[in-house]
Amino acid sequence: MSEVNQDVPKASDTYRRLLTYIKPFKRQFAYAIAGMIGYAITEASFAALMKPLLDGSFVEQDSQAIVFVPLVIILIFIIRGVAGFASTYYMSWIGWSVIKQLRKEVFAKYLSLPTRFYDNASSGELISRITFNSQRVAQAASSTLTIMVRDSLTAIGLLALMFWQSWQLSLCFLVIGPIIGLIVDRVSRQFRAVSRNIQDSMGDVSHVIQEAVDGSRVIKIFGGQATEENHFEMANESNRAFNMRETAIRALNVPIIQMLVAIALAIIVYLASSGGIAERLSVGEFMSFVTAMLLLFQPLRRLTSLNSQIQNGIAAGETLFATLDLESEIDTGVKQLEPPITTIYFKDVGLRYVSGKPNVLQNVNLTIKQGETVAFVGESGSGKTSLVNLLPRLYDLTEGSIEINGVATTEYTMASLRDAIAYVSQDVMLFNDTIANNIAYGFHGEHDPSALLNACKTAHAHDFIMDFPDQYETMVGENGVMLSGGQRQRVAIARAILKNAPILILDEATSALDTESERKVQQGLEALMSTRTTLVVAHRLSTIERADKIIVMDKGNVVEVGSHRELLANGSHYSNLHQLHSDRT
Ligand SMILES: Nc1ncnc2c1ncn2[C@@H]1O[C@H](COP(=O)(O)OP(=O)(O)O)[C@@H](O)[C@H]1O
Ligand SMILES: [Mg+2]
Incomplete structure (x- = not known):
């Protein structure tokens, strides 16, 4: 970039x-x-x-x-x-x-x-x-x-x-003035350099504080107090030293300038009163001249x-x-994507994040039909998230195309495409707002309260929300820190359910849940998945046995496609993964 x-x-x-x-x-x-x-x-x-x-x-x-x-x-x-x-x-x-x-x-x-x-x-x-x-x-x-x-x-x-x-005195002034100006400029230039240093050293001070605050747990456990105090002392001391230098220069600045002005004034007074250069001025003319000269320094x-x-x-x-x-994002499509979504077709899809680096996805060919549940499995880093991110065009593919209802996704308006997709991403993002507002995000307050309640029940979030003193009005804190990982995920699932879009993407959406809660969320989602097209990136293989189609990914390639039964019978990758997984749990 x-x-x-x-x-x-x-x-x-x-x-x-x-x-x-x-x-x-x-x-x-x-x-x-x-x-x-x-x-x-x-x-x-x-x-x-x-x-x-x-x-x-x-x-x-x-x-x-x-x-x-x-x-x-x-x-x-x-x-x-x-x-x-x-x-x-x-x-x-x-x-x-x-x-x-x-x-x-x-x-x-x-x-x-x-x-x-x-x-x-x-x-x-x-x-x-x-x-x-x-x-x-x-x-x-x-x-x-x-x-x-x-x-x-x-x-x-x-x-x-x-x-x-x-005019004679003025000409004299024009000779002396610039010389004084040059000296003043020198002094103030130093002044500027120091004040830049102060800004930097202030930045260092806040940086050390920020790290100490953010890293308080690490500092405690690894006994880093002395190291941090040292860091802080250095930044703190250099800030003090720069400020003292600034004070000294600033305090010197005024008397130096005044001295220079006084010298200029003295010269002019001498020239005016000695009568050598100028014809004699009246008192008023002379004072008028000097006042103008003094007033001139500031603007100059x-x-x-x-x-x-x-x-x-x-x-x-x-x-x-x-x-x-x-x-900006390229949004040149003019077609409106309207439900129903009959087919989603990944056609020779390839993706490269950084040019010059190898592809993270290549030759992905995939057809998904209306109402199907398609599960993606594969080792971490195999490209599952990258693949599902392509559908709402969070990234644009570098090769091939994705067609929905026979039309490339780039030909739809971005808004209509994204309108058709509800997405629970791998890392949940919550706004520092109430639980209710987080779930109804995007509805601008125009959602049906009973729909919100149902979404939370389906996501198995209602019970824990009701346990909070403020219930749905509970503030979740910055990025949801007040909630546990599993609670955050269920809030995100409720948000996706409420959106009620024809395509649902779940990227390891229940990974932070215990097996029992995951089973309950799963049950809730099942009814939902039967009425829409769902892409699930699976965290536990046990959750996807009933998927219509399982896509096995490895190093950016689709290596196997089939149902759980088919893959177990003749697949190698999937049965290996399955084997590993059953050993683990
Ligand atoms: N935004 C990104 N920029 C550059 N590389 C990325 C980015 N996201 C993922 N990758 C790389 O792409 C590969 C696939 O990642 P990802 O799709 O997240 O895998 P998975 O979801 O299967 O764990 C990884 O090697 C990862 O390092
Ligand atoms: Mg992922």
């Missing part, structure tokens, strides 16, 4: 694709931009106001300025407050909407991916794509837009003001981080889009 696209997408394509997620929010985007423009204007106006404030109000005692300047200060901050709120609020609005949309798409994708994909996937990784990557992508997209619009406008406004006050710093932010977003976006571009 190749997850990596053959052609690596161009960074600009990824970014453009990211921006398409913002498109639906044009209105909010316009508000946010308006807010950013307003914010940028107030920054520059505040610096500009220094001139009338100092020259007018203080130096010349201009009575107009004395009234006018305080009013403008209030006005500027009102506009700044509203504009700042609008830009933050609406960018965040867009950001979270994009996160929601991305999560929705990735989740839907997960539901549509073929079973094969999950064989090689780590669930932790798949979860973090939805939770973490989507958030990083959206944050990068909105913060880069904010930087591009708000900070660059602010910078342009402030620079324009500075040039207007004194953010503008220099723009590229790394974009890279962040692109890196997270690439994984996300690669996931969205994975191929």
